[in-house]
Amino acid sequence: MCKKVLNSKVIPRWLPPPLGFLKLNVDGAVAAGGSKCGIGGLLRNDIRVILFQFSEPCGFGPPALIELLAVRFRMLKFLSSDWCRQFRLIVETDCKLVVDWMSLYVDALLSFLNLVSELSDMVIKRGFVMRLTPRRCNMEADHLAKAGIG
Template identity: 90%
Template sequence: MLKFLSSDWCRQFRLIVETDCKLVVDWIFLSVDAPPSFLNLVSELSDMVIKRGFVMRLTPCRCNMEADHLAKAGIG
């Protein structure tokens, strides 16, 4: 996210963050549920996602594997 924010792209595009971990998505949007050891990091990420209008998407692992397969085959 920091790399994106420091690039020229952040003025023209919106960042889409994809993960296959539902727990992380829940932490970002319900940061009070994050464990205390991760609370500072989760709060910072949550602020970035919400205030900057980033898109946070839960993508099941099987979808990521299919996209990876297509990319490696030169189709995606």
């Protein structure tokens, strides 16, 4: 996801999806105190063209819940789009907990279990790919999520 260069420094670099896939980068942001939250992200194709982006307020809650809601919001939009019939989806987030819950079925909090189960079913049934990406490679989605806070 990120490319190593001389002197072992890491340069942030978003990698495009392979042919036949679209890549959805999502993020959730929570303001200090947790009273305001935002979600954001963007969908791109294999030649780096942004097909859509979003930045919206998202009520309030703990960071992991906001991240799950960001994933759900755009996965449902993707499923209702024409792109769903033509492409598979790669979903990238910088929240390890969410990726673990959805792909490894690691102990999701009981209060999130229904949401995690719903998203995991979408990933499995539709052949989506769920990936953890370093925050420095997900900065555009991070900025959009923070803008959604208002």
